[in-house]
Amino acid sequence: MTLDVVARRAGVSLATASRALNGATSVREDLRRRVRAAAELLGYVPNAHAQALASASNSTVGLICHDVGDPYFAAIADGVMRAAAEQDVLVVLASTFREPDREIAYVSTLRAQRARAILLIGSGFQDRDWERALAAEVEPYVRAGGRVAVVSRHRSLRVDSVLPENRAGAAALARSLLALGHREFAVLTGPPELSTVVDRLAGFRQGLAEAGIRLAPHRVVRGTFTREGGHTAARELLARSTLPTCVFAVTDVMAVGALAAFREAGVRVPQDISLAGFDDIPLVRELSPPLTTVALPLTAMGQDVLALALREPRGSRSRVLRVGGEVIMRASTAPPPDSRAAAAG
Structure with missing residues (x-):
């Protein structure tokens, strides 16, 4: 049984189902009840390993990319992993396969698990609804002390960025x-x-x-x-x-x-x-x-985005690291x- 099936049964998006089951306050009470009823009816049990990660949240970083099978994302993820290993940080890797709702659901899950940081590796979507939904997940997470950094352009997010030119x-x-x-x-x-x-x-x-x-x-x-x-x-x-x-x-x-x-x-x-x-x-x-x-220096971009995510915040201004191509x-x-x-x- 997967969360996708629960979402379809409840008649809500994957992101809404994830937030409802993770206790996010942004979900309407009627939708929360509907999702929980569907989960109970279908016998859905959240992934135990994922839930266990919450207890190690201070050393966990979530890396969300479009497709780790794509050599572009694999090279950036390699840079993240190498930098994380030097700092004893555990990286949880997820591929969205360029499905916007899945990206939001993964952010919601990592937020509920109190991950130390979330890295978004890949192009933003030119979609206002997706931008608003993503910002609704990221902004309260950041206000609560979470760290977010991205690779590529995400115009809706005021977070640290590695921007290839x-x-x-x-x-x-x-x-x-x-x-x-x-x-x-x-x-x-x-x-x-x-x-x-x-x-x-x-x-x-x-x-x-x-x-x-x-x-x-x-x-x-x-x-x-x-x-x-x-x-x-x-x-x-x-x-x-x-x-x-x-x-x-x-x-x-x-x-x-x-x-x-x-x-x-x-x-x-x-x-x-x-x-x-x-x-x-x-x-x-x-x-x-x-x-x-x-x-593009793909491995170095991965190292840089992790460094941005783990740095101590300095005021409300985000840092933008521009990376030129040759x-x-x-x-x-x-x-x-x-x-x-x-x-x-």
Whole structure:
């Protein structure tokens, strides 16, 4: 029996069910009674191990990410774990799989367990209802002495942040690709409600606009923020129209899927089309060809976000640590085919 089933039986969201069973005061009494009745009827018993963690709350940090199977989050989590081990801090790891309600439910659970700190590792959602619900969990937790720190942009939260310069990094990548001679671009992008997607796409457009280049709407293809999403988006791009000379995937994981799709279609990288990503996860250095990308110090970002969360608060002002990205040009990008032929002639 899971909390999801209890929530559905009670006719409430997963976050509301979690708060009701954890004793949060923000839940209406009628909803609390409904959730508890559903839990009793279904025989739901909260996870005993999770409840036991409350007694060790002073040494427990909750790390909530979108998907620990994604190398981006795995690398940041590795930094958190390494830093935590040096301070004898226990890290409880949870993946939301990019479900906003699940993220709120996990925050509520960690709050009820009196965790020392909560780390939110991943893009915020461009959704006002989610922002309000998350703030309703975080703000009383912080007022009670809890610590929260985030990686990436969460505009609704006034907490310490490690902010990768997604917009600036994507703009710098666009300039580097323009310098190779490219003028025809496409972007494989992710869900529009993720702030990371918004920032990287906007930055790439900005870099192109500086050179008078407009990114045509049919050259922006959306997919999930996964290898499979990149593969599907690349196949859709191949079916849409004449190919651009260069493709930017807003995350390396999507670029890996795109590379496979191009190879299956007989499109050579970089001979026929150049391909670039963003993040510099370790895998992309071993690809054939190795991937051009914007490198972020992912492990160091994990170490930094834990340090922010465990530092002593100094007044009400939050600290923002901005992390710049470095454009790394590798063999997956080259001058466009026409320019190479002209140079050879």
